[in-house]
Amino acid sequence: MDGKKHISDQYERELQDVKESLLYLGAMIEKAMGKAINALLERNSELAREVIAEDDQIDQLDVETEEKCIRVLALRQPTARDLRFIATAIKINGHLERIGDMAANIAERAIILNEEPQLKPYIDLPRMADIARGMVRESLDALVNENVELANKVRGDDESIDALNEQIFRELLTFMLEDPRKIHASLLIMQIAKNLERISDHAESIANRVIYMITGKIVRHETPLKAQDKQIA
Amino acid sequence: MRSRLFYKIMGSYLVFMLLSVAALTFLINREIKGGLTILVMALFSLLAALIFSRKITSPIRKMEIFTRKVCNGAPAGTLLVESNDELGQLAKNINHLVLQQQEKIKLVHKEKRKLASAFTAMVEGVMILNSDNRIESMNNSLMNILGRREDDIINKTLLEVFRNMDLQNALERFKETGEPVLQEITLGGASPIILDVNISPIQGLSGGDEKTMMVFHEVTRLKKLENIREDFVANVTHEIKTPLTAIIGFIETLEEGAIEDRVTAEKFLRIISEHAQRLNRLVDGLLTLSSIELGEIKLHLEGISVVHIVENALPVIQAKARDKKLAIHHDIPTGLPLIMADRDRVAQVILNILDNAVKFTPEGGKVSITAFEDGGGYVVVRIADTGIGIPASEIPRLGERFYRVDKTRSRELGGIGLGLSIVKHLMKAHQGRVEIESSPGKSTTVSLYFPCSL
Numbered sequence: 246m247d248g249k250k251h252i253s254d255q256y257e258r259e260l261q262d263v264k265e266s267l268l269y270l271g272a273m274i275e276k277a278m279g280k281a282i283n284a285l286l287e288r289n290s291e292l293a294r295e296v297i298a299e300d301d302q303i304d305q306l307d308v309e310t311e312e313k314c315i316r317v318l319a320l321r322q323p324t325a326r327d328l329r330f331i332a333t334a335i336k337i338n339g340h341l342e343r344i345g346d347m348a349a350n351i352a353e354r355a356i357i358l359n360e361e362p363q364l365k366p367y368i369d370l371p372r373m374a375d376i377a378r379g380m381v382r383e384s385l386d387a388l389v390n391e392n393v394e395l396a397n398k399v400r401g402d403d404e405s406i407d408a409l410n411e412q413i414f415r416e417l418l419t420f421m422l423e424d425p426r427k428i429h430a431s432l433l434i435m436q437i438a439k440n441l442e443r444i445s446d447h448a449e450s451i452a453n454r455v456i457y458m459i460t461g462k463i464v465r466h467e468t469p470l471k472a473q474d475k476q477i478a
Numbered sequence: 479m480r481s482r483l484f485y486k487i488m489g490s491y492l493v494f495m496l497l498s499v500a501a502l503t504f505l506i507n508r509e510i511k512g513g514l515t516i517l518v519m520a521l522f523s524l525l526a527a528l529i530f531s532r533k534i535t536s537p538i539r540k541m542e543i544f545t546r547k548v549c550n551g552a553p554a555g556t557l558l559v560e561s562n563d564e565l566g567q568l569a570k571n572i573n574h575l576v577l578q579q580q581e582k583i584k585l586v587h588k589e590k591r592k593l594a595s596a597f598t599a600m601v602e603g604v605m606i607l608n609s610d611n612r613i614e615s616m617n618n619s620l621m622n623i624l625g626r627r628e629d630d631i632i633n634k635t636l637l638e639v640f641r642n643m644d645l646q647n648a649l650e651r652f653k654e655t656g657e658p659v660l661q662e663i664t665l666g667g668a669s670p671i672i673l674d675v676n677i678s679p680i681q682g683l684s685g686g687d688e689k690t691m692m693v694f695h696e697v698t699r700l701k702k703l704e705n706i707r708e709d710f711v712a713n714v715t716h717e718i719k720t721p722l723t724a725i726i727g728f729i730e731t732l733e734e735g736a737i738e739d740r741v742t743a744e745k746f747l748r749i750i751s752e753h754a755q756r757l758n759r760l761v762d763g764l765l766t767l768s769s770i771e772l773g774e775i776k777l778h779l780e781g782i783s784v785v786h787i788v789e790n791a792l793p794v795i796q797a798k799a800r801d802k803k804l805a806i807h808h809d810i811p812t813g814l815p816l817i818m819a820d821r822d823r824v825a826q827v828i829l830n831i832l833d834n835a836v837k838f839t840p841e842g843g844k845v846s847i848t849a850f851e852d853g854g855g856y857v858v859v860r861i862a863d864t865g866i867g868i869p870a871s872e873i874p875r876l877g878e879r880f881y882r883v884d885k886t887r888s889r890e891l892g893g894i895g896l897g898l899s900i901v902k903h904l905m906k907a908h909q910g911r912v913e914i915e916s917s918p919g920k921s922t923t924v925s926l927y928f929p930c931s932l
Binding site: 261268366390 | 630634635637638639640641642643644646664866869871918919
């Protein structure tokens with residue numbers, strides 16, 4: 246009896262350990278994203294270089310977390326909710342690692358942009374970055390608090406990111422048409438916007454996985470509620 | 479000396495003996511006549527024994543009920559035993575003990591309340607982690623700082639609640655070394671909160687529990703001030719250095735022979751003079767600012783007419799506006815109350831704002847000036863342009879010295895970075911204020927509130 250309890254305690258600890266690793270990875274990428282954006286807005290290439298250097302740590306933690314998940318699967322054969330949690334953790338881990346890569350991408354482009362005079366004051370880009378960061382944060386909050394409602398909200402936020410991305414594209418197009426010397430910087434900014442847009446896609450995927458983890462329902466091919474309502478209207 | 483209780487017990491014992499002897503005699507003799515007497519005697523002694531024993535057991539029973547009540551924590555009152563023997567004394571002692579215990583509990587409660595109210599009222603956020611590194615308790619300040627409810631926090635790990643790398647690393651560092659750790663962390667995205675966190679062990683706990691105390695101190699405002707100061711120092715050196723470099727460069731070129739070429743020399747001298755003037759404007763600006771801040775500037779307050787000031791300022795601006803093909807509309811109703819202000823300073827403020835409006839409005843745009851009475855004892859001069867605008871997040875920083883929204887552009891346009899700062903301070907000295915509204919890419923509206931003359 247006592248031995249059994251001991252084993253289940255150990256098992257609980259292993260599950261918690263996976264969760265903590267995932268959240269630590271989340272904390273790392275949230276920080277990396279913030280730094281990458283600030284590197285661009287404050288024209289601080291030093292900060293950008295830090296982000297690029299720290300991406301290795303993110304990759305390493307990604308591997309460690311996945312190994313932890315596989316070990317639990319192999320040794321404990323979790324069932325039901327625990328199994329869903331581990332399966333979700335493996336997927337979320339991958340999304341987080343990709344977000345880390347995008348932050349490094351943004352940082353790389355920020356360094357090049359910082360060499361040139363600023364094309365224009367950034368207005369939509371920081372807004373887009375705020376929404377993307379918010380989505381990542383909220384998707385992880387939904388994971389911690391097992392909050393389906395919050396996860397659903399994240400799935401709806403993707404729309405405003407797409408709209409901003411398009412707006413930035415249109416604006417930069419006018420810059421490029423006006424003056425061919427602005428093409429290089431404009432393209433870099435577009436790539437940054439694209440990266441932010443993809444970060445938001447990953448956040449949305451995390452939210453989908455969280456919903457699966459809690460409800461056992463796979464929703465990633467369904468339109469988020471909000472979008473559905475709009476289509477009907 | 480024998481005690482009273484001893485006599486009581488001995489009495490009842492004696493009665494019992496008598497009873498037993500009587501019963502025994504009755505059994506032996508079995509004589510009806512003698513037996514009846516003995517039976518009566520025996521009954522009498524039984525009654526006496528009952529009375530005696532009741533006298534002893536009833537206070538004990540009372541005490542038992544009373545102490546049980548006390549044990550269960552029910553309000554017990556006082557134990558009443560009217561007896562002069564040991565039982566009475568025992569009851570008195572019990573009463574004394576209960577009273578003492580109640581007072582101690584009251585004291586503990588009072589201390590606890592004191593601690594709890596200190597814990598709640600503290601500005602610093604306090605959090606206690608249990609031996610599993612889960613959050614055991616936290617005070618209201620921390621909940622306010624984090625903007626979360628208690629249920630979202632209690633019994634969670636730091637990573638679950640904060641998801642902050644620096645905080646987690648600090649905790650791990652503390653766990654490894656056992657030494658108190660101080661760490662600065664930044665929480666949140668769009669408007670981050672900066673916190674200083676102190677992690678230290680809680681000592682003197684029984685049961686070998688290792689708890690951890692974390693104290694959070696918000697330093698966002700301090701950090702902001704620090705940034706402003708750093709920016710100011712960096713900017714002021716930059717602003718002085720730039721014209722100086724140009725001046726020195728051109729002088730060196732002149733010295734190396736360019737002075738022989740009259741046309742080039744004149745051009746260079748003009749550039750040198752421009753930069754020297756810029757430097758002069760900068761130093762003047764800084765001096766003005768510091769004297770306003772120190773309250774050294776004497777304002778010659780008098781009742782003056784806004785129309786008059788604006789009409790005087792317009793010709794200066796119109797020349798610049800014509801170059802950029804800007805239309806300037808002004809529509810100031812006559813009959814506005816006079817404002818209480820220093821004529822020269824108000825002119826400086828209005829010129830400054832108009833100059834900004836013209837500077838940041840692209841060709842073909844429009845600048846309009848209106849004025850009205852706001853009903854709260856102010857005359858408002860409103861200058862609106864159709865310029866590049868200012869992002870909302872930058873507006874609060876506009877009054878800072880050398881703060882530029884677009885670092886490259888405004889310098890190209892010849893600003894020294896002190897205009898709005900001077901305006902803000904002058905308006906404050908006039909007991910007025912500046913309000914700026916803007917939609918980026920479309921327009922900026924500056925409203926200057928001047929107090930009316932009485």
